[in-house]
Amino acid sequence: MKILLVEDDPNLGGLLQEYLTHKGYPTDLATDGQQGWQAFVDNEYDLCIFDVMMPRKDGFSLAKEVRMSGKDVPIIFLTAKSMKEDTIQGFRIGGDDYVTKPFDQDELLLRIEAILRRYRRQPGNGAADSAVDTHIYQVGSYTFDYDHQQLRRAGDTTRLTSKESELLKLFCQNLNQPISRSYALKMIWGDDSYFNARSMDVYVTKLRKHLREDPDVQLMNLHGEGFKLMSS
Template sequence: MKDEIKILLVEDDNNLGQLLQEYLQIKGYPTTLRRDGEAGLDTFHTAGFDLCILDVMLPKMDGFTLAEKIREQNKKVPIIFLTAKSMKEDAIKGFKAGADDYIHKPFSMEELLLRIEAIMRRVGEQPVTPSTQEYFEVGSFSFDYSTQKLQRQGESKKLTSKEAALLKMLCEHKNQTLERSKALKKIWLDDNYFNARSMDVYITKLRKYLKSDENIQIVNVHGQGFKLVELV
């Protein structure tokens, strides 16, 4: 139910913050507004929220730092960043901090509402049977898991079994966080320290294979795992 979804909004622009709070509450989402990062963190610690909307440029504590501190307390609460910046580096930094979505200003209220609804639908989904999909489109790349081939513009790269298995899991979770322990237990069968270091090596290899498309990034999500991000 919508009235069970409580939102923490941290926005230092008085007019925008008030407007967003009123709009979301009219739409059935109880919304608490805070004006700076420190106040936002204090409020998150003292109350339960189902989703956080954070401006990037905040006084006292920026949105990226705030998101990382929220993630230390709650690894699963969805986070949406609001930003006036358009640089891809800032989007990547946001995803590394644990963002589930990233919206550039100016934006429409309807767009924000649709993003919220999409995220909450995904969060509310029940676990499903593992995907049997074997062919994926990732940016300008195509990946055929059955043949372990990654292709782009006529060039083909044959992946090892572990590279292919890891890329498949990342593709299945595209723009979502793939938990480190989940990948380790499925591919390496154990999430011990040495396997974790091995997976880091494979992540580095996959990044190298995908680097020719600047709109595709594999980012580290602080304290959780990895996210295959397709920037559009």
Template sequence: MKSRNKILLAEDDISLGTILKDYLELKGYDVIWAKDGKSAVELFKEEAFQICILDIMMPVMDGFTAAKQIRKINGKIPFIFLTAKGQHEDIIQGLKLGADDYITKPFDTEELLLRIKNIIKRSGIANPGNEKIKIGKFEFLPSEREIHFDGNNKKLTTKESKLLLLLVENKGQLLSRNYALTKIWGDDNYFNSRSMDVYISKLRNLLKPDSSIKIITHHGEGYTLKIEE
């Protein structure tokens, strides 16, 4: 089964947010919907997304501020701004912040879908779950739960494969410990936490033949996969 690309949608208009979430999920995306900019930033810290769609005018925290904070977490994540008709200054400011695109309300959902597809294709950040992934000198096949190195194939357990995929999706940035536990084990209790430590050790040993690969522990916070170029 092909993995679905995940979209972070930040929109305070309930009607529009509902329409966009339902439409994009119907088109094969996973959509996590935040009703304000602050909630969007918190969600971004906990999960891996392929693209962000941010309304500019939102309560608590506007889209511009949210984009700045998200880019501090992941400088490569693409995003699209939703802006009101005639707000030329918003468009200019959004482009200065590094927005990949903007779309003016009201808009056609098919037009938004086309822009999302183009940006994901152009940026090369499509969900890697159904592809071969290069990890240093290793080749990882998540759908097969296999890792290849120097002509040898190693079959991974389900949890090993899921944990390695989460590390890859968050390469170079913090993978939240609580998020990984909830995502893979279903609960972030003490016993599951100790179990995850064991799996991290297994992955370190598995990847040891390539000294450029490091899984760094941030005590109490999570892990970061780093690959020296």
């Protein structure tokens, strides 16, 4: 597993690079957003860690370019800010986690490992493609292929992110049944913290957009309870 770390503070960047490499995650360090983009283009990474406030290109702009590249690579944002708006913006861009400075290196490592576990199923990685037991779900006129992270309908195929796939699988496994917010958060994000809850709301909104072509399929909010995926 190789990591791209983009951090403009050379002291923090150097310490994190040494720590992560020592823990078994070889890490490349870039000191500004433009340098980070070039490294991303030139190499293959399993996870990215972006500081938000950086010269030449900020972390959010860098993350947008990464998402537009079509590569489904998990992203963790590092920031000295604690504004809720910044956190929400990071999740909307497609970030997987958000760590506010100062932070404990061991906590960051645990977050990295949790995210990488969620990204364990990728098309072409061998494990999913060679599996005998596939996970195919029918929801209305949609066919959801969990192993290949694809949602198909009437000849059209939508490529889902890992988090979208995990969340949709959970809803499919409980079709027409309510799921509490806390349960969904603990199953997919590991805990039901405020920031994870806001992240989940972003992904629920994305799933609704993916499923909007079939009026018989509804992903409902249950006030004070959670969610329910309905299909007649």
